[in-house]
Amino acid sequence: MAELTTIEPAVPVTASRPTASARALRNPGVIAGGLVILLVVLIGLLAPFLGTIDPTAINPAARNRVPGMAISMRTDTGERIKMVARFGTDSLGRDIYSRVVYGARVSLLIGIAVAVISIAAGLFIGLLAGFFRWLDAVLMRIMDGLMAIPAILLAIAMVSLFRAGVGAVIAAIAVPEIPRVVRLVRSIVLGVREEPYVEAAVTLGTPTAKLLWRHVLPNTIAPLIVQGTFTCASAILVEAILSFLGIGVPPDVPTWGNIMAEGRQVFSLYPHNIIYPGIMLAATILAVNVLGDGLRDTLDPKMAKRV
Amino acid sequence: MSAPVLEISNLSVAIHGGGDRAHAVQGIDLVVGANEIVCVVGESGSGKSVTAQAVMGLLPKGSLAVKSGSIRLNGEELTQKSEAELRAIRGRQMAMVFQEPMTALNPVERVGKQIAEILEIHTTLDARGRRERVLEIMRAVHLPDPAQMIDAYPHQLSGGQRQRIMIAAALVLDPALLIADEPTTALDVTTQAQILSLIREMQARKKTGVLFITHDFGVVSEIADRVVVMQFGRVVEQGPREDVLRRPREPYTRMLMAAVPSMIPPQRLPATGAVTLQTQNLHKTYGKRSFWQKRARVVNAVNDVTLEVRRGETLGIVGESGSGKSTVARCIARLVDPTSGQIAIEGRDIAALSESQMRPLRRGVQMVFQDPYRSLNPRRTVGEAIIEGPMNFGVSRDAALKRARQLMSTVHLSPDALDRYPHQFSGGQRQRICIARALAMEPYLLIGDEPVSALDVSVQAQVLKLLDEVRRQFDLALLFITHDLRVAAQVCDRLAVMQKGVIVEQGATADVFANPKHPYTRALFEAAPGRHQEFGRGD
Numbered sequence: 001m002a003e004l005t006t007i008e009p010a011v012p013v014t015a016s017r018p019t020a021s022a023r024a025l026r027n028p029g030v031i032a033g034g035l036v037i038l039l040v041v042l043i044g045l046l047a048p049f050l051g052t053i054d055p056t057a058i059n060p061a062a063r064n065r066v067p068g069m070a071i072s073m074r075t076d077t078g079e080r081i082k083m084v085a086r087f088g089t090d091s092l093g094r095d096i097y098s099r100v101v102y103g104a105r106v107s108l109l110i111g112i113a114v115a116v117i118s119i120a121a122g123l124f125i126g127l128l129a130g131f132f133r134w135l136d137a138v139l140m141r142i143m144d145g146l147m148a149i150p151a152i153l154l155a156i157a158m159v160s161l162f163r164a165g166v167g168a169v170i171a172a173i174a175v176p177e178i179p180r181v182v183r184l185v186r187s188i189v190l191g192v193r194e195e196p197y198v199e200a201a202v203t204l205g206t207p208t209a210k211l212l213w214r215h216v217l218p219n220t221i222a223p224l225i226v227q228g229t230f231t232c233a234s235a236i237l238v239e240a241i242l243s244f245l246g247i248g249v250p251p252d253v254p255t256w257g258n259i260m261a262e263g264r265q266v267f268s269l270y271p272h273n274i275i276y277p278g279i280m281l282a283a284t285i286l287a288v289n290v291l292g293d294g295l296r297d298t299l300d301p302k303m304a305k306r307v
Numbered sequence: 308m309s310a311p312v313l314e315i316s317n318l319s320v321a322i323h324g325g326g327d328r329a330h331a332v333q334g335i336d337l338v339v340g341a342n343e344i345v346c347v348v349g350e351s352g353s354g355k356s357v358t359a360q361a362v363m364g365l366l367p368k369g370s371l372a373v374k375s376g377s378i379r380l381n382g383e384e385l386t387q388k389s390e391a392e393l394r395a396i397r398g399r400q401m402a403m404v405f406q407e408p409m410t411a412l413n414p415v416e417r418v419g420k421q422i423a424e425i426l427e428i429h430t431t432l433d434a435r436g437r438r439e440r441v442l443e444i445m446r447a448v449h450l451p452d453p454a455q456m457i458d459a460y461p462h463q464l465s466g467g468q469r470q471r472i473m474i475a476a477a478l479v480l481d482p483a484l485l486i487a488d489e490p491t492t493a494l495d496v497t498t499q500a501q502i503l504s505l506i507r508e509m510q511a512r513k514k515t516g517v518l519f520i521t522h523d524f525g526v527v528s529e530i531a532d533r534v535v536v537m538q539f540g541r542v543v544e545q546g547p548r549e550d551v552l553r554r555p556r557e558p559y560t561r562m563l564m565a566a567v568p569s570m571i572p573p574q575r576l577p578a579t580g581a582v583t584l585q586t587q588n589l590h591k592t593y594g595k596r597s598f599w600q601k602r603a604r605v606v607n608a609v610n611d612v613t614l615e616v617r618r619g620e621t622l623g624i625v626g627e628s629g630s631g632k633s634t635v636a637r638c639i640a641r642l643v644d645p646t647s648g649q650i651a652i653e654g655r656d657i658a659a660l661s662e663s664q665m666r667p668l669r670r671g672v673q674m675v676f677q678d679p680y681r682s683l684n685p686r687r688t689v690g691e692a693i694i695e696g697p698m699n700f701g702v703s704r705d706a707a708l709k710r711a712r713q714l715m716s717t718v719h720l721s722p723d724a725l726d727r728y729p730h731q732f733s734g735g736q737r738q739r740i741c742i743a744r745a746l747a748m749e750p751y752l753l754i755g756d757e758p759v760s761a762l763d764v765s766v767q768a769q770v771l772k773l774l775d776e777v778r779r780q781f782d783l784a785l786l787f788i789t790h791d792l793r794v795a796a797q798v799c800d801r802l803a804v805m806q807k808g809v810i811v812e813q814g815a816t817a818d819v820f821a822n823p824k825h826p827y828t829r830a831l832f833e834a835a836p837g838r839h840q841e842f843g844r845g846d
């Protein structure tokens with residue numbers, strides 16, 4: 001065979017594409033969705049400094065005020081102040097602006113906690129089910145069982161078993177999400193475990209735990225991030241529904257669902273009870289979904305081409 | 308030469324937002340006459356497929372576009388045609404056959420209907436007339452029992468039969484031009500020979516002009532009237548077959564042909580090293596009785612395979628797809644569990660060991676896989692890939708990295724490239740990295756499972772040379788799985804020919820080539836394209 005060393009340079013030519021994260025940061029959906037979410041997060045974190053008062057403070061003298069009317073409220077320290085109810089007050093005389101701003105905390109907490117818990121649990125179970133064939137059938141039948149439980153019934157059961165609270169709601173929403181994540185992870189793992197680089201690692205004597213951690217797990221992450229955003233959006237929505245039905249977070253805790261639930265009876269007279277939390281809820285969920293779509297387009301090129 | 312069917316002049320195709328090149332194809336001139344087969348040869352990235360897509364008007368929108376030049380089909384300019392005008396021309400005046408017949412056919416429609424669809428669009432024939440015409444063309448491409456096969460689904464046919472259906476569909480309206488883009492690359496060598504002779508026959512029948520795209524000089528020597536050699540989007544050389552194949556003018560053409568391995572195996576001395584690998588009566592069966600199905604199908608993927616490889620020796624296993632050659636390799640590497648039989652590595656039987664018993668012994672047997680794009684974890688650097696194995700066996704990170712730098716030099720790559728990621732390397736470079744990864748384990752036995760099949764011919768030659776170097780340097784036993792007889796002739800000391808899970812013939816490479824005993828071996832050699840041609844070695 002002839003000498004051919006000149007054709008292929010011994011030093012590799014770097015023709016690198018921008019990395020996935022760099023591409024994601026240039027996607028308009030990721031930018032727009034991310035900015036709105038960032039804004040909501042800031043609102044939640046900075047709630048005490050945004051001209052709010054105690055969201056649970058009741059003033060029977062200032063019930064059902066429409067937005068823009070002046071009211072006097074008692075602060076935490078007991079002194080009375082005059083202020084303008086920007087979003088009006090509800091039927092107990094609570095300041096809706098303060099409640100909506102503080103409500104961002106609970107809604108985001110529930111959305112993110114559900115996403116993290118269901119992804120973490122689903123990733124673990126999905127890895128095991130996808131990689132160990134003998135575990136697969138058992139785990140997947142359990143997941144099928146979990147999937148058959150409606151989130152709302154589970155929430156009712158959990159709230160009646162334990163105290164109603166944010167933790168119970170998070171658990172009630174997260175549990176039925178787990179099988180969805182497990183199915184996704186399992187299907188990716190079934191593909192990845194056949195890849196030659198995984199087989200090569202087996203012949204290198206890599207222990208199974210390391211094999212999963214180094215070679216299988218990193219290659220399942222991208223679709224999971226996308227799934228996480230959608231889970232987050234749906235959790236925020238389900239929380240609002242549960243609160244609206246009165247089986248979620250206790251009514252004194254301000255959440256967007258609770259505010260709307262309480263405004264329901266007087267909705268035709270005082271629509272501000274429902275409009276402001278509704279706008280926040282819709283904007284947040286839209287932003288999370290737009291972010292998720294943008295991430296899917298950049299992290300999962302196969303999907304982007306099909307659309 | 309007769310009046311040209313296809314005339315491409317000064318064609319340039321621009322790449323939008325392209326990486327290293329602004330043009331996929333630049334200033335090419337190409338003519339296909341009636342009753343003529345023009346072969347376009349080149350390595351990946353040479354622009355040969357883009358040329359075909361440009362003619363068909365099938366350039367992927369948004370990324371590739373004709374920038375200048377003209378494409379004339381029977382004197383009619385194609386580059387200015389609208390989508391609707393092109394649709395009327397495609398199928399009627401020009402047609403295309405693709406590489407992968409399974410994906411080119413719709414899996415949920417009967418094959419007869421898929422051919423009839425073309426008639427439905429382009430002709431006024433009624434249903435009965437269409438069926439007649441489909442049966443006629445199916446007979447013409449020598450499909451057995453057309454009346455029955457017309458109602459078959461693609462998955463019920465073999466690869467060769469599917470490609471015949473594709474050819475029938477392409478030629479049913481007797482187009483003036485047939486474009487064939489690597490039509491036999493996905494097929495076994497014996498099927499390939501039949502399809503090539505079919506294309507020849509069908510072309511002569513209606514004096515069709517054929518633009519035949521391939522990377523394989525063997526195929527070129529079988530089928531071409533004229534040859535066009537492309538590199539980096541430009542035409543390097545073109546001329547009649549005999550001129551280009553026997554008296555190439557350009558250095559690039561000469562280099563390409565010199566890289567095609569010779570069909571004549573060199574004489575080799577029998578290996579005398581210690582026996583490293585010995586399998587005895589190895590069996591692997593797939594499918595067993597399940598809970599639901601009392602009588603499931605059982606496939607004997609590997610049936611009674613007995614072979615041995617010595618230190619410093621290369622044993623080749625050749626065979627077509629489904630012959631079980633890869634399964635043998637995967638059993639020996641213990642990536643699949645053999646059903647029965649013995650696999651002795653350096654005298655120790657590993658066939659029945661459990662995964663945990665196997666792990667300490669994994670060091671001795673390493674593997675290089677076919678697809679260089681999938682055999683390295685995309686999220687880990689090359690350095691991490693090479694040191695992973697030794698570190699599993701207790702070597703310190705520093706010592707492993709030091710060894711990895713040496714190994715990078717051994718495989719002719721820069722040691723400074725260790726902290727790069729696999730996507731920054733070409734296919735051939737990745738295969739070198741995989742070899743370095745295997746060598747880091749200091750194995751006795753290296754298994755190559757089609758290690759050069761996915762590579763261009765010039766890169767292939769370099770990787771084969773490297774494998775030969777490391778075999779000598781590290782005194783390795785090499786088990787080389789391939790479907791390519793030319794590669795086998797040059798690389799292997801001994802050869803085992805497999806068919807349907809059974810080794811039908813085994814012997815010294817030179818003996819098997821000179822005097823094949825089994826009818827299947829003879830059929831394989833008979834079908835090898837360009838078997839009488841030695842490339843780039845003059846007359």
